[in-house]
Amino acid sequence: MIEIRIHGRGGQGNVTLAELIAMAAFYDGEAAQAFPSFGVERKGAPVKAFVKIDNKFIRSREQIYQPDFIIIQDPSLVQAANPLEGAKKETIVLINSNKLASEVCPGYTGKVYCVPVLKIALEIIGKPIINTAMLGAFAQISDLIKIESAAKAIKDNLGEKYDQKIIDKNIKALKKSYKVTEK
Amino acid sequence: MKNNKKQIVEGSHAVAEVIKNCQVDVISAYPITPQTHIVEDLERMKAEGKADFEYIRADSEFAAASIVLGASATGVRTYTATCSQGLLLMTEVLFCIAGLRLPIVLTCANRAVSAPISIWNDQQDAVTLRDSGWLQLYGETNQEVVDLHILAYKLAESMMLPVMVNMDGFVLTHTYEPIEISKESVIKKYLPKYKPPQNTILDVNNPRSLGDFAAPDVYMEIRQELHEDVLSSKKQITKLAQELKKIFGRSIGDNGLFESYKLNDADIVLVAMGSVCGTIKEVIDNQRGKGQKVGLLKVISLRPFPDEEIVEALKKAKYIAVLDKSISMGSEGVLAIDLKRAAYTKLKAKIQSFIIGLGGRDVTEKMIIKIINSVKKQDNKIQFIGE
Amino acid sequence: MKKLKYNLTVKPGTTTQYKTGGWRTYKPVVDHEACIGCGMCSKVCPEGVCFSTGQKNSKGRVFYDRDLDYCKGCGLCAKHCPVKCIKMVEDYK
Numbered sequence: 001m002i003e004i005r006i007h008g009r010g011g012q013g014n015v016t017l018a019e020l021i022a023m024a025a026f027y028d029g030e031a032a033q034a035f036p037s038f039g040v041e042r043k044g045a046p047v048k049a050f051v052k053i054d055n056k057f058i059r060s061r062e063q064i065y066q067p068d069f070i071i072i073q074d075p076s077l078v079q080a081a082n083p084l085e086g087a088k089k090e091t092i093v094l095i096n097s098n099k100l101a102s103e104v105c106p107g108y109t110g111k112v113y114c115v116p117v118l119k120i121a122l123e124i125i126g127k128p129i130i131n132t133a134m135l136g137a138f139a140q141i142s143d144l145i146k147i148e149s150a151a152k153a154i155k156d157n158l159g160e161k162y163d164q165k166i167i168d169k170n171i172k173a174l175k176k177s178y179k180v181t182e183k
Numbered sequence: 184m185k186n187n188k189k190q191i192v193e194g195s196h197a198v199a200e201v202i203k204n205c206q207v208d209v210i211s212a213y214p215i216t217p218q219t220h221i222v223e224d225l226e227r228m229k230a231e232g233k234a235d236f237e238y239i240r241a242d243s244e245f246a247a248a249s250i251v252l253g254a255s256a257t258g259v260r261t262y263t264a265t266c267s268q269g270l271l272l273m274t275e276v277l278f279c280i281a282g283l284r285l286p287i288v289l290t291c292a293n294r295a296v297s298a299p300i301s302i303w304n305d306q307q308d309a310v311t312l313r314d315s316g317w318l319q320l321y322g323e324t325n326q327e328v329v330d331l332h333i334l335a336y337k338l339a340e341s342m343m344l345p346v347m348v349n350m351d352g353f354v355l356t357h358t359y360e361p362i363e364i365s366k367e368s369v370i371k372k373y374l375p376k377y378k379p380p381q382n383t384i385l386d387v388n389n390p391r392s393l394g395d396f397a398a399p400d401v402y403m404e405i406r407q408e409l410h411e412d413v414l415s416s417k418k419q420i421t422k423l424a425q426e427l428k429k430i431f432g433r434s435i436g437d438n439g440l441f442e443s444y445k446l447n448d449a450d451i452v453l454v455a456m457g458s459v460c461g462t463i464k465e466v467i468d469n470q471r472g473k474g475q476k477v478g479l480l481k482v483i484s485l486r487p488f489p490d491e492e493i494v495e496a497l498k499k500a501k502y503i504a505v506l507d508k509s510i511s512m513g514s515e516g517v518l519a520i521d522l523k524r525a526a527y528t529k530l531k532a533k534i535q536s537f538i539i540g541l542g543g544r545d546v547t548e549k550m551i552i553k554i555i556n557s558v559k560k561q562d563n564k565i566q567f568i569g570e
Numbered sequence: 571m572k573k574l575k576y577n578l579t580v581k582p583g584t585t586t587q588y589k590t591g592g593w594r595t596y597k598p599v600v601d602h603e604a605c606i607g608c609g610m611c612s613k614v615c616p617e618g619v620c621f622s623t624g625q626k627n628s629k630g631r632v633f634y635d636r637d638l639d640y641c642k643g644c645g646l647c648a649k650h651c652p653v654k655c656i657k658m659v660e661d662y663k
Contacts, residue, residue, distance in 0.1 A: 009593055015357075019193070022359045026191040035358040037545075038302075044593050057324075057361065059461035061354050063545045076592040098662055118595065118662060128595040160227075299578065 002144060003064045004051040007083035008073030011043040013131035016157065017071070018049035020135050023153035024145035025053045033058040046081040053144060067091060069142060073130060078105050094137060096130055113141055117177055124173040125166075132170040136177030147178050188363045194325035194355040195220030197362050198264075198290055201329045203234045204367040205336050205374060208259035211239040211250035215269040216302045217352035218292035222264055236262075244269035248276035255285040256393050258384035260336065260377045263287065266352055267294035270308045274315075277345075281316025281409065283394060286339030286346075286377070288332065289317075293457070293508075294352040295542040303543020304352040305508040306457060310485065310517040312347070316409050318416055319486040321349040321456040323442075326362050328355060330433055331483075333370055334423050340377050341423075342416045351458040351508075353543070365431055373430045417487045440489040442481040443496050445471065449478030451555055452497060452532075454522060455506040456482045459539065459546050463506075466551040477555055482518060490525040497526070503534045504558040506551075510538050515565045533558070536565040544569055585640075590617070594643035597661035598636055604655035605633035611647035611656065620647055 004021060008014035015036040022034035030053050037048040050064045065086045072083050072095045084093065084105065093112040097104050098119060101112035117133035125132075132154055139145050151171045158167050192200075198221050202210070212222040228234040237254075241247035244265050251261040265273060270291055280287055291309045295301035309319060320335065322328030328350040335346040350356060385393055397405055417440060424439025436442030444464055446452060453463050460481040467477045480496055497503060503526075507516025514520060519536035526534060537554050540546040550568045557566065605627065611634055612620035619637040627633050636647070648656040 019359050023191050026361060031361055032191065033358060033360045035354065038353070044590060059324075060465040060548065061351075061358075061458050061462050062547050065547070074593065080592070116662075122595070 001052055001054040001058065002069070003067045004053070004069040004071065004138075005064045005067040005083075006049040006051070006071045006073065007077050007081060008047055008049075009043075009077070010039075010045045010047050012047075012073045013129055014047045014049045014073055017073070017131040017134060018051045019157055020131070020150065020153045021051045021138065021145060022053070023157060024135075024139070024149040025051075027149040027152055028146055030055060031057050035061075037063060046077060069094070069138070071134060071138060072096065073134060075099075075104050084108055084110075092141065094134070094141060096134060113137070113181075115141075115177070115181055120173055120177045120180070124176060125169045133173040133177040136174040136179075137181040139174075140178050140181040141183055147175065150174055150178075189361045190364070191359055191361050192364075193220060194328065194350060194358050194360075194362075195292075196224050197325050197329050197364050198332060198350070198356075199224035199228065200364045201332050201370075202262050203228055203236070204365065204370050205262075205333060206260065206367065206371075206376070207236050207262045209237045209239070209251065209254035210262045211241050211247045211254070212263050212265065213241045213244045213247045213269060215244070215265055215267065215294075217294060217304070217356045218264045218266050218269070218290070220356060221290060221292065244272040245276060248273040248280070251287050252276055252280050252283070252285060253385075255280075255287050256283070256385045258377070258379040258386075260340075261285075261287050262289070264290040264292065266292040267296050267302075267308045270312065271296060274312065277312060277317060278315050279394065280345050282405075284343040284409070286336075286343055288335045288339055289345065289347045290332070291347050291349045292352040292356045293349050299542075301542040302352075304354050305541045305543070306349065306351070306517075307509040307541070309347060309349050310507075310509045313486055313517065316344070316413060317486065318342075318344055318346045318413065318420075318484070319349060320346065320420075320484055321482065322355065323458055323460040323481060324362075325350070325355055325358065325360055326433065327435060327483075329362060329364060330427060330431065330435055333365065333374060333431075334420070334427055334435065334439065336377075337374050337423050337426075338416065338419060342412055342419055343380070344412060344416060349457065354458045363433070369431065373427065413487050415487075417484070417489055417492075420484055420487075436481065436483045437496075438492070440482075440484045440487075440492055441496065442479075442483065444479040444481065446478040446480060446496060446499075448476055449499070450476045450501045451504070451558060452478045452480055452500040452502070453504050453506060453551070453554065454480045454482060454497075454518060456485065456518060457508065459506065459508070462546060462548060463551055466548045466555070469548075470552065470555060475555065485518070485521070488521050488525065493522070494525055494529045497530055497532065500530070500532045502558045503530075503532045504537055504554050505534060506537050506539050506554065508538075508540045510541075510565075519565075533563060535563050538565065538567045539569075541567075541569075589639045591637075591639045591641050594641060594661050596643040596645060596658040597638060597641065598643070598645070598647055598656045599659050600633070600635050601655040601657070602633040602635070603627050603629070604653055605631060606653055606655075607631040607633055608652060609634065610650050610652060611636070614646045614650045616644065616646065617642060 022032035505519035
């Protein structure tokens with residue numbers, strides 16, 4: 001089983017990102033489970049979301065304490081919310097930042113990718129909504145989900161609430177981020 | 184894992200979808216976390232013209248329960264959903280609904296009750312209503328929850344009893360996982376149109392009064408009949424679970440009442456309800472790998488409580504740990520109390536009450552192992568396992 | 571009298587302890603020389619973080635600035651400034 005933990009602030013689309021990863025994995029033929037852990041329900045409060053991926057139905061509802069992947073959508077949380085807690089030696093960390101890993105999480109010795117997804121989101125979507133660009137970076141780095149499945153997940157998940165134009169922009173952000181992210 | 188009928192959706196969305204497919208006529212609810220997504224989805228379906236039920240947004244849970252009471256009394260299929268303070272606010276009306284023998288189905292997105300305020304999951308809200316005359320079913324997975332709703336309507340309408348389907352708030356309501364949601368055309372084969380008994384419904388062309396006064400010479404008999412019907416719904420649940428298996432190909436536990444997991448040779452048996460049973464199963468498989476003979480009895484039906492059936496299933500157990508996400512203050516976990524009553528003079532095993540996961544405390548596999556290890560000890564006092 | 575282990579009353583919360591500036595994407599930069607001190611920015615600011623500095627620029631105008639500890643970078647001040655002396659610049663972390 002692969003376990004992914006997402007850290008962000010309320011309003012950043014963290015829970016949606018967890019859902020998108022789970023949906024994409026499911027479209028690839030895997031079983032997946034995604035669920036949030038809300039703190040206080042307000043914009044800006046630290047939020048955690050969890051994704052588990054396996055080849056059989058996932059029974060355990062335990063939250064994730066030793067993730068294989070940690071996604072940090074808001075770099076200010078590195079200091080504020082201890083998102084690196086429980087990281088294993090081989091855990092891969094993705095942080096939305098255009099700085100160097102050593103600047104964002106000084107002293108941490110594990111594998112960290114700083115991915116400038118905010119830049120991509122602002123460029124393509126025009127708003128600081130980074131989760132779909134982060135999904136592209138995650139697809140590239142993790143090799144866990146196919147990019148087509150990720151695009152289908154965006155279409156299915158956002159389709160209920162948003163119009164085609166917004167979906168198209170998000171898929172464009174996904175693909176751009178997938179392309180520019182280097183492993 | 185490929186199964187073309189399966190999709191990956193949020194638990195709340197799946198419930199809303201299945202309620203629509205059950206051809207419900209009247210829905211009334213008041214939003215409360217973590218039930219909100221269910222009623223939001225139902226409202227959206229109505230607003231987008233995808234469903235033809237009446238949706239009445241009430242100004243409180245008390246009003247919502249009263250509205251479905253009135254609607255159900257006119258002989259139509261009704262639905263509401265709530266939890267926590269909302270369920271408690273409904274309490275007075277819920278006792279009336281059971282007493283009036285109205286087959287309403289309610290989803291409780293189980294949440295802790297105040298004070299202190301907690302929006303997170305435990306099962307204190309629902310178990311507090313166990314004496315109301317409502318049948319109470321608890322689902323482990325979103326698939327089970329969805330199937331329990333289909334069964335609930337058939338159960339309610341055949342027994343003329345209200346049914347509460349319980350799903351752990353957030354843990355199930357907000358979880359995306361693979362699920363098969365049965366289509367309306369398939370559900371129709373299982374769940375026929377609701378036809379209330381003659382001369383029992385409120386009809387302007389044939390005026391009748393409902394909720395009349397019962398003097399001391401008859402009140403007791405009416406209450407006794409309610410109790411006996413709640414008890415006898417056990418058989419009906421088993422029958423309906425078998426029928427459901429035939430039509431949908433999916434089981435609800437062993438018999439709709441409970442599920443036994445690796446019980447045959449188990450010395451230590453955990454007893455629990457709801458989503459935590461999945462985590463327990465995972466732990467059992469791991470512990471069995473280490474030579475520990477552990478099993479699980481998952482209670483699906485808290486009301487009616489299947490006394491004889493559960494006692495039979497637990498016959499070989501030496502140690503029984505009952506895991507409750509609730510407590511009867513000053514006594515023990517609610518499920519533990521029921522089990523001890525059912526086991527009286529019939530089981531020799533030690534039965535111990537463990538309280539877990541109150542107010543959204545995450546129930547970890549480590550905690551379950553801790554319970555397995557401590558149930559063998561001499562001490563039989565109630566224990567809170569929070570870490 | 572029983573003394574509770576957990577005190578059920580708490581100090582009232584205050585947003586001054588909660589520095590919301592951290593979740594900004596853009597930050598406003600005020601050109602103090604161009605500011606005419608009209609105070610429009612402080613009137614439209616939803617967070618109340620625009621304030622008069624009390625200092626005068628070379629034209630004798632008392633210029634304004636903002637408290638970046640709490641500014642969420644919404645950009646309303648820049649949009650409403652009559653002399654367009656506020657620029658929203660990228661503030662990535």
